[in-house]
Structures are given as structure tokens and as C-alpha cells.
Amino acid sequence: MMKKVLKRLLSGAVVGVMALSLVACGGSGDDSKPADDTAQEDQEEPEAPTDDTEKDVADDVEDEVGDDAKEGGYTIGYSPYTLKNEYFTAVLNGVQTACDELGCELIYFDPQNDPTKQASQIDDMIASGIDALIYLPYDAGGARTVLQTCRDAGVKVINIDTVVTEADYDLVDGILASDNLQLGELAGQWVAENHPDGANILICHLQVAESCVINVEGFWKGIKDNVENPDAFKEVQVVEGGGDTEVTFSAVADVLQAHDDINVIYCINDTSALGAVQAVEDAGLTGKIDIIGKDGAPIGKQAIKDGKMVQSSAQRPTYMGYMGVMEAVDVLNGKEIEFNVSIPCYSITKDNIDDFDLTAWDSLDEE
């Protein structure tokens, strides 16, 4: 009997140790990374009472911004969907650069595509004293409670990339996002120009993401606005690619068995487009099917350079993250900002691919 109990205790201890080592392992990955806060910027006039006009819904409340925060710059929190995706790491790069420049401390965690995790992590950030949050809500429709918590704690929120519902605009201090319709439209325009007589199109979707739904809408708009005979453009099928290479690969391979008349594959990101590239190559149809990605990711640009993809509408995640922090600090300093900023995107094709840096997502240079 005793022996059994001992054994149980022992195995419990082993699990405990493993759990601990797990935490230690994870630590280097998603620990908060304090930036060196040497460069104390001079721009902060301690919380001048707002002289803004009341036209912006955002600045209706001027909370007390803790004066102690001024000592070491502000503390900024960043909460994306996940850090497993290079898009969000590119945003992080921009956020980090801006924080370094302004002498702000940066705190971020990995919500792992889970809105409940994201919410509790934001609570943790508030507890550790962030002044502003750069927020990409995983669940744009369900962000209100998180926003309210931030507002109650006096934390400014800059909502980037995935825009919260309009009813929640009163709780955010600024919005920065890519023009999702334009991202799709640019791809649609490419199809209109290169397949003027019509095309059979396969869509590799991520149907749970609202931004992707808008992308695809924009894609069809881009085609139909630019051709004489919109009926010649047929949607052969929509498959769920999960925004993921291997899922898209398998789905496209199946569809290519069912249809031999596909001319264009539109993927809602470059990662899934890579799967389509491989599936088309396997089917021996390279060059016969035009594969379009989205985002202008390094892997997408490389694929365009290699002639495997034809077009990708580029977003500017690094710039977006950078500007997000800039806006956050402006708001904290009581400056007036433009409430809703749409970041223009651009089309990358084989004709202009050499103008871009293939290794980075986007640069911080102004266009």
C-alpha cells in the first residue's frame, strides 16, 4: 500500500518537474521582452488636459495616465492572434522597433488563436501596468468586454489589423487597418487584365476570418469592375484551406482531380498559396494555372520571383505595428490622432518583384 502511494507521489513529482521545465521552455518564447528604456523621449508633456474638440468618439474620457509611467517611458502591450504566424511576428517587429525608438517597454504574450487566452493575457498585461494596448482581437465581434476592461483601467487601445465592430468604436482610441477590400480588388484586377476572356477560378478560403471574406468579395469586385463580360468568370469551387500550407495542398490536390478546367487559384494568404503551388506542380499543371496569394509575405515574394505565383497583394504589417505604437504614444500624450486610418496596400507581380526586399515582409520607409 505504502509503496503504491509513494509511487503515485513520485509520478506526481515527475509531472510537476516536467510542467516546470515546460514553463521554462516556453519562457524564452513568449516572455515579455523589456526594451531598453534609455532613450527617454522629450515629447511627453505630462498629460495636458485635452484641448481637442469632442468630435472624436475616442477621446471622450481622459483617464488619469499614471505620472509614474513617465519615468521610464510608457509600457505598451501587444496582443495578436498568435505568434506562430509570421504575419503577426512582422507586426511585432514594427511594434518592437517603435518601442525601442520611443523608449517604451513592450509586453506581449502568445494568445495561440484562442480568444479566451487573449482576454486573460490582456488582464495580466493590465495588472502589470501597461499604458496602452496594441490590440488585434481574434474575435472582432466579441471584443467589447476586453475593451471595457481596458477603458476602466485607463489603458488606451489602438485596434489594428482586425477592426472591432462599429458598435464598439466608442471604446477604442484609434484604428489602423489594411484595406481588405482593396487587397482582394488588386488580385481581381490582375485576373481581369491577364484573363480578359474569362477564367475558371478556385478559391482557397479561410471562411472563419471576416477579413478573408472581405478579401474574396474584393477579388470578385476587382474582376467584375474591370471586364466587359463578368459572366465569363466562374467560381468553380471554394475550398477551406485554413490559411495553412498542408491543408490547402490536400484540398487543391483533390479539386484538381474533380476539375480539369481551372485557370486561376486565389488563396487568401501566401502560406496557403504555397500548398496550391505544390499541388499544381504535382498534377503537372505548372504554368497552366495562375496561383495568386495575398499578404506579400517573404515566402510569397520568393515564389513570385521563382515564377510559381503570379500575384500577391501586399499588406504592411511591420509598418502597421510601428504606426500603432506611434499612435498609442500620441494618444497618451494627449495629441489628436486620426481615428480610423486605412493603410493602402500594393500589388506585387513578376514585373515589380525586384523592387522589393525578398527577405523582409515590408519596410518602414514611407512610400
Add this chain to the structure above:
Amino acid sequence: MNKTQTKSEPNVVVAYFKRNVGTIIGLILLMVIVSVYTPKFMTVPNMLNLLRANSVNAIISCGMLIAILMGEIDISVGSTVGLSGIIGAYMITNMEAPIPVTVLCCLLVGAVIGAINGVAIAYLKVPAFVATLATQSIGRGLTEIISNGITIRVTNDSFCKIGTASIGGISVIIFYAGIILFLTWVMLNKTRFGYYIYALGGNKVAAQYSGVNVKLVNMIPYVFIGLLCGLGGLIWCTRLGSAAATLGQGFEMDAIAAVVIGGTSMSGGTGTVGGTFIGLLIISVITNGLNLMNINSFWQEVFKGIIILAAVIFDVVRKNRGQKH
């Protein structure tokens, strides 16, 4: 132990059909339904495509089968596939390592994770679910650290050949899967070690009393499972020409589904490679068929779930009936 000893050749086939009658009928029914809806289904290219798409799942299911036969489980397989794949891509692209070294490292990574699982489960008595949950988390974390959240492209074409080459028009990874299925079958049916695995799942205490080195027999299979996952990662990263941090997510579920649909009892001791093979085919036909029929992929999950449930209920009913007589 349900394993019928094979006596003569025709008996093997008959026994096979008898043992898997439920799933075979299910599979045929599914194939008929899909064929009626789309003529593209029953074509040679599509069948090859279907097999190829499920080859990695076949390889991993062999590992899962062994774990479940022992009355245990390995939920770290997906994350091990991811880790092996990302390490392969990282080595060949970022470090420009020679191909043989990269291949070896991919397999080694799998074996090491497997060995950790094995030692924790067999020697330290950590429940298999907990031990592999831990290594799953460790593997996933390491994958993210190495990839830094970025998709790593594989530009070395000869390395990619490992996954993209074909022999006589048939993709090489179908052969890999065939070989692994065969090896697993041989191990489970023709070797003393395989017999011990069944014995372990059937009755651990009895196995111990009959002089089997239970701990070792319990541990070694995990190293084998790890190796299979290493191979799986290698195949995916060469096949796709890239590896992302998300590689392998959810693989454990597909593997468990194939094994369970194939008539393997979750309590261990009962199950065959042949049954698992049919389970694999059923899952493949659902995925491929629904894609061909242009049905939203969310339904695939629903159908998979229903079929798993049906298979388990069937298994339970059969077992109960067996006990009554």
C-alpha cells in the same frame, strides 16, 4: 487477445474479411455513395491522389496503433512531426547541412522525443496521456522557437525529391507508407516482440509474471513511434518544399480516428494493422469524396466524428456479445 493465428493462405484472407466485416462494408458503402455523386472519384489518378494524401497519416497511424494496443496513447505525434519537419527545413536551408545529415537528424529528433515518452511512461510510470501531453507541448514550443513563427522554405531540390519523386508514376511516399505498414504488420504478427506488445495491452500483470521485461517492451515502441513521426515530418517538409510552425497540428486526432475506426480497442490488446488500414481508407474517402463533391470541409469534421462514434459503438456491442456467449 483477438489475434487469430494464421494457419494456411486462404484462411488469412477469409479471416481478414471476417474480422473487419463491419468496416469493410462501411468503406464499400462510402465509396459507392461518393462514386454515384461524382464520376471523378473512381479514377486511377484520384485513387493515387487519395493514397498519397493519406500516406503520412498511414505512417503515424502505425505508431498510434502500437500505443493503443498497449492500452496507452501518444498525443505528441503531431507536434513531433512539426518539430522534425521544421528542423529538417531549418538545417537544409539555414545551415546548408548535407542531405544525409539532415535526414538523420529528422529521424533522430523523432526518436529522442519518443525515447523521452517511453522512459517517462515505462520507467517513471507517468500516465501515457500526461507524458505525451507534456512532450507535445515541449515539441510545439521548440517548433515555434526554431521557426520563429516564420515559414521556412526548402530550396534544395534534391532534398525535396525525398517527398516529390515518383516511381512508375506512383508517388514515392505511397511506397514509404506501404513499407511502414508492412513492417509494422511483420513486427506485430511475426515477432516475439509484437506478441509481447499484445500481451502487455491484454494483461500487463500476466505478461510480467510470464517473464516479459515489461518496462523495456513498453518503452521501445515509443522510440519506434517517434521515428515514424520523424519520418512523417521529413516527408511533409520535402513534399511541400516548406515547413511552418503549424505543421502537424491535429495529426494525432486523424491517427487515433483511423486506429479506432479500424476496430482497435482503446483499452488495449485488440487491434490489427489490417483494420487500421481500412480505418485509414475510410477517413481518406470522407475527406477526398467531400472535396470532390464540393461539400464544405466543415462537414468533414462532422462526418468523421459520426463515423468514429459508430465504429466505437460497434466495437462495444461486439465485445458485449462476445462476453455473453
